[in-house]
Amino acid sequence: MDGAEGPMTAPATASVQRRLSVWLSAIIVTVAVVGGAWAFVAAFREAYALQDDVLRQVGAMFDPAHLPSPGNPADAPKVSDKEARVIVQVLPGPDGAVAPGTSAPPLALAPTLVDGMQTARAGKRDYRVWVRTLANGQRIAVAQETAVRNETARDSAIRTLLPFAVLVPILLLALAHVLRKMFAPIKRLAHEVDQRDERQLHAITPEAVPDEVHPFVVAINRLLARVQQSMDAQHRFVADAAHELRTPLSALSLQAERLGQAAMSPDARERLATLRQGIERSRGLLDQLLALARAQEATGVPAGTVSVQRVFRSVLEDLMPLADARRLDVGVTTETDARVHAAELDLFVVVRNLVDNAIRYTPEGGRIDLSVTAEARMVSIAVQDTGPGIPADERARVFDPFYRVLGNDATGSGLGLSIVSTVVRRLGGEVELGDAGGEPSGLRVTVRLPLV
Ligand SMILES: Nc1ncnc2c1ncn2[C@@H]1O[C@H](COP(=O)(O)OP(=O)(O)O)[C@@H](O)[C@H]1O
Ligand SMILES: [Mg+2]
Known part of the structure; x- marks a missing residue:
């Protein structure tokens, strides 16, 4: 079944689960990036405005009676970050002269600064x-270094990104989990249907799948x-058909028997014998066909359970004349018994077909051994002969209906092993062809x- 594998493995792009997770993840990441950028900018601006407010408030505290003290670094209040401190100074007049009674200002700000908020350069900063x-x-000028302010504003803005950084991966993981969970019933169902063999055609339970898949499951059912x-x-x-054909064949067989009682030449008698053999073969074929149809239908x-040894006995009783005619030594080699879940007729059909094959294909004087062993959970029933065996490359094919290995002159329908495998599979077991070993x-x- 080479061709069957191809269409079953769908291309990756056809997976709804994969597409959903890619698209939803992309949307989540995009929203997070846009939201994060937005929050960052807003927080940055707010921190910036807040720092401007501080400068304004500090500036408002001074009046002519309370001018800022000349910047003696030793008098300055302690701050955790020296760069971050707010510097207040009296600006020199338009001529660049410092007002009397004030010392040189700490920052070399240009005297041309206008009233209000602005960014200005002093020295290198x-x-x-x-x-x-x-x-x-x-x-008076109230000043703070922009680099420090930016850094502070950036720090507080970055802190607003923290929830995004933590929550987005969690969201993505949760999404993957939810999607996997949502599609699990469909995967389980596919697995269940995959495990079935061609005779398990019972309906799929639609309750197991999401509503969207319901109509599909109902249609499949x-x-x-x-x-x-x-x-x-x-x-x-x-x-x-097999049943209907049996009646005229029986009539034919009866006619041939009657004809045998009439007087005829030896030549005609010989031909009649061939004719009767042909009729018998056809009857055998019809019986096998009927057995296969019954096995497939059931x-x-x-x-109920049945004893394997008991079935061995009835098969041997049935086939002993055939075995004796070919001088074959047929026997059961194990004494223990085991019981299996099966109708007696089913197990009889299985063992009879296997022993019948062994008798047919083993050369005269050979040996056929039947055995039964109970293992952990299975019962093994083996039929072993000293015949030619089946070549390894033919072993899978001999189970096909009407398939016969070329090069043997035994008569047969090619249905025996089909019947065996059909019955065994229905009973939950398996058939294996192997080498008997020995010489x-x-x-x-x-x-x-399965063991009872
Ligand atoms: N015990 C055996 N030894 C050798 N060949 C066998 C044996 N059993 C089955 N085979 C081969 O497998 C083929 C299929 O077997 P089966 O389905 O019983 O059909 P049939 O016996 O009617 O030909 C046979 O034609 C035969 O070539
Ligand atoms: Mg056979």
Whole structure:
């Protein structure tokens, strides 16, 4: 089934889960980036405005009677960051002269500064400066270094980003988790349907999937029901056809028998014998066809159990004449017994087909061993012979209906192993073809069924 794998693995872009998670993640990240930038700018501006307010308030505290003291660094109040301190000074007059009674100002601010808030350069640094003219005409400047102010504003703005940095990854993880959870029922369902074999056509329970998928599941269920109906009809047709063909064949067989009682030449008698063999072969084929149709039609494992040794005995009773005719040593090699869940007829059909094959394909004088062993949870039933075996590359194909390995002259329908595998699979077991080992090495067929 090479071609079947292709369309089953959908391309990655078709995954709704992947697309949803990519799109939602992109949206979340975009919103977070835009929101973060917005919050950053707003916080930065606010901190900046607040610092301007501080300069204004400090400036408002001075009047002509209380001019700022000349900047003696030793007198300055202690601040945690020297750069961050607010400097207040009297501005020199338009001629550059310092008012009498005041010492040289700490900052070399230009005397041309106008009243109000502005950014000005003093020495090598930029300052934010608030200039105000006092009642006596003197002008004072309240200044703070811009680099420090920016840094402070940036710090407080960055703190507003912290929630974004923490919450966005959490949101993304939560999203991935929720999506995975939402799609889990669909994955589980696909797995369940994948595990089924071709006879498990019962409906899917739509409760297990999201509402959106419901109509799809209902449609699939309707399709499953139609497939089931058509398979039933097909099996019924085969069974009916085989059954219908048996009646005229029996009549034919009877006629041939009657004809055998009439007087005829030895030549005619020989031909009649061939004809009767042909009729018998056809009857055998029809019986096998009927058995296969029945095995395919039946469903479920019966509640009752059956003893494997008991089935061995009835098969041997049935086939002993055939084995004796070919001088084969047929026997059961294990004494223990095991019980399996199966109808007696089902297990009989399985073992009979395997022993029948062994008898047919093992050369005269060979040996056929039947055995049963109970393992941990399975019962192994093995039929082993000293025949030619089946080449490894033919082992998978011999289970196909009507398939026969070329090059043997035994008669058969090619249905025996199909019937065996159909019945065994329905009973929840498996069939394995292996080498018998020993000399000469023949075929070893092992049937494993669940232990009761
Ligand atoms: N015990 C065996 N030893 C050798 N070949 C076997 C044995 N059992 C089955 N085979 C091969 O597998 C083929 C399919 O078996 P089966 O389905 O029973 O059909 P049939 O026996 O009617 O030909 C047979 O034609 C035969 O070639
Ligand atoms: Mg057979």
